[in-house]
Amino acid sequence: MYEKFLRDRITELRLKKNVSEYQMSLDLGQNRCYIQGISSGKSLPSMRLFFRICSYFDLTPDEFFLPTPNPSVLAQKAATAMEELSDTDILALLGIIRQLREKYPEHN
Numbered sequence: 746m747y748e749k750f751l752r753d754r755i756t757e758l759r760l761k762k763n764v765s766e767y768q769m770s771l772d773l774g775q776n777r778c779y780i781q782g783i784s785s786g787k788s789l790p791s792m793r794l795f796f797r798i799c800s801y802f803d804l805t806p807d808e809f810f811l812p813t814p815n816p817s818v819l820a821q822k823a824a825t826a827m828e829e830l831s832d833t834d835i836l837a838l839l840g841i842i843r844q845l846r847e848k849y850p851e852h853n
Contacts, residue, residue, distance in 0.1 A: 748786065748789060749786075750810075751783075751789065751790075752783055752784055752786060754809060754810075755780065755783060755784065755798060756784055758802045758804075758809075759780070762802065766778075766780040766781045766784060767780075767781075769801070772801065773794065773797055773798065773801060775794070803822075
């Protein structure tokens with residue numbers, strides 16, 4: 746049960762990131778078939794590699810096991826990322842947020 750969840754979650758996150766099994770394997774410093782082995786159920790990552798996979802997807806281990814990210818966690822990640830932006834970029838981002846709120850009022 747947990748093995749299937751792990752395989753499916755890695756596949757889900759990998760597809761969202763739009764990266765191949767081959768490329769992810771190389772990005773993690775593993776052989777080219779490493780992620781394919783996990784996806785097919787032939788192997789599982791070690792704890793060390795599980796933590797690297799979480800980092801690869803910019804997730805904590807807790808977030809990895811949550812199917813839907815906690816909104817407060819997402820807001821904190823956004824705030825942290827915004828600290829590195831210029832004032833001009835932040836104003837542009839606020840404009841995008843306003844447009845999204847107008848486009849999707851049901852989410853407000």
